[in-house]
Amino acid sequence: ARQHEADGQWLEQVWDLVRLLPELLAADIPAMGPPGAERPASTAVLGSHPVRIEEGSLVEPFVVVDASAGPVLVRRGATVRSFTRLEGPCLIGEGTIVGGGRVAGSSIGEHCRVHGEVSHSIFIGHANKAHDGFLGHSVLGRWVNLGAGTTNSNLKNNYSDVSLWTPRGVERTGLQFLGAFLGDHAKTAIATRLTTGAVIGAGANVVGRGITPRYIPPFAWGFDESDAWELEPFLETAERAMARRHVPLTERGRRQLAVAWRIAVEGPA
Numbered sequence: 626a627r628q629h630e631a632d633g634q635w636l637e638q639v640w641d642l643v644r645l646l647p648e649l650l651a652a653d654i655p656a657m658g659p660p661g662a663e664r665p666a667s668t669a670v671l672g673s674h675p676v677r678i679e680e681g682s683l684v685e686p687f688v689v690v691d692a693s694a695g696p697v698l699v700r701r702g703a704t705v706r707s708f709t710r711l712e713g714p715c716l717i718g719e720g721t722i723v724g725g726g727r728v729a730g731s732s733i734g735e736h737c738r739v740h741g742e743v744s745h746s747i748f749i750g751h752a753n754k755a756h757d758g759f760l761g762h763s764v765l766g767r768w769v770n771l772g773a774g775t776t777n778s779n780l781k782n783n784y785s786d787v788s789l790w791t792p793r794g795v796e797r798t799g800l801q802f803l804g805a806f807l808g809d810h811a812k813t814a815i816a817t818r819l820t821t822g823a824v825i826g827a828g829a830n831v832v833g834r835g836i837t838p839r840y841i842p843p844f845a846w847g848f849d850e851s852d853a854w855e856l857e858p859f860l861e862t863a864e865r866a867m868a869r870r871h872v873p874l875t876e877r878g879r880r881q882l883a884v885a886w887r888i889a890v891e892g893p894a
Contacts, residue, residue: 639806640789640798643762646745647695647730650714654696674713679703695730718748724755736870744779746804751870763804766827768866770812777819778836779804787822790840798822808843810863810882827885828859843889853890856883 634649636642655675667686670676672693678684681701688709690697695714699705702720711717712729720736728743734750741754744761748754752765756773763777779802781787787803788795805819808827813819818836825831826843833848844859846852860882864874 638796638798639764639791640800640803642747642764643745643803644800646732646747647714650716650730650732651695654698654714654716657698672713676713700735718750726757745802751867751872761804762800762802764806766807766809766811768810768863769807770866772813772815772817774816775813775819776817777805777823778821781821788839789822790824795839810859810866826889828854828863828882828889830854844886854886856886856890859886 634645636645654677658677668684669689671689671691674692675696676690676692677697678699679701682699682703684699684705685707687707688705689711691710691712694712697711697713697715699717700719703717704722705711705717706722706724708725709723710727712727714730715728716732717723717728718733718735718737721733722738724738724740726741728739730745731743731747733739733748734752736751737748738753738755739748741757742759743754746760746763746765748765749767751767752769754760754771754775758771758774758776760771760777761779763779784801786797786799786801788797789803803822805823805825807825808829810828811825811831813831817831820836820839822839823837824840826841826845828844829841830846831837831841831848832846838848841848842850844854846854860874860879863882867874
């Protein structure tokens with residue numbers, strides 16, 4: 626087989642996504658094109674790093690873009706509402722709506738809804754955090770929805786390193802700041818409190834009292850494996866959620882989700 630050398634950085638652990646995010650954003654954003662000059666006169670731009678607001682995006686009046694710590698990119702089709710503060714390095718993806726608040730050191734993928742405070746986090750795409758609440762040092766998969774008031778912890782009270790659940794067992798990350806990892810189609814109820822270093826499996830419906838445990842299995846209904854989604858209601862919910870963004874759930878997508886559900890809920894064949 627042919628071998629080809631490729632530039633890039635190897636990630637050893639899932640938490641490297643968060644650890645390396647500022648560094649990778651600072652390198653990637655300037656490579657995506659020259660700084661753009663289209664911005665409302667009422668938008669305050671601070672700092673000396675590049676700021677690029679692509680044609681076809683909308684930045685409303687009274688937005689602050691702080692490029693003191695890194696570059697900022699707002700992609701075409703994105704909307705940044707009034708009274709939003711963007712702090713670089715920061716990327717706002719195509720079709721995403723930022724409805725106010727603070728987004729700092731984060732990569733927000735395409736067609737997301739963001740409001741409140743988001744710090745050093747990754748939204749892969751089609752994820753919703755449309756209400757008040759804090760999200761820090763976290764990764765959201767596709768079609769994740771955070772209920773109003775959902776807030777996570779990204780720092781322990783004793784300031785020690787955060788440990789994270791993995792399939793190999795709980796491992797120390799060496800990171801003082803680490804938030805939550807939510808798989809595709811995971812959802813949280815209103816006022817959910819995510820513990821430091823929470824891992825939420827794909828398709829989980831996070832509903833319960835108090836602070837979540839460090840691990841919630843895929844397709845769980847609640848805080849543990851004692852209850853789970855039934856397959857057809859889960860697929861119907863996923864289809865409705867995707868239809869709100871005019872994205873169909875294809876037959877291939879249904880099969881993939883069904884396989885994942887069977888492995889998680891019924892166990893490997």
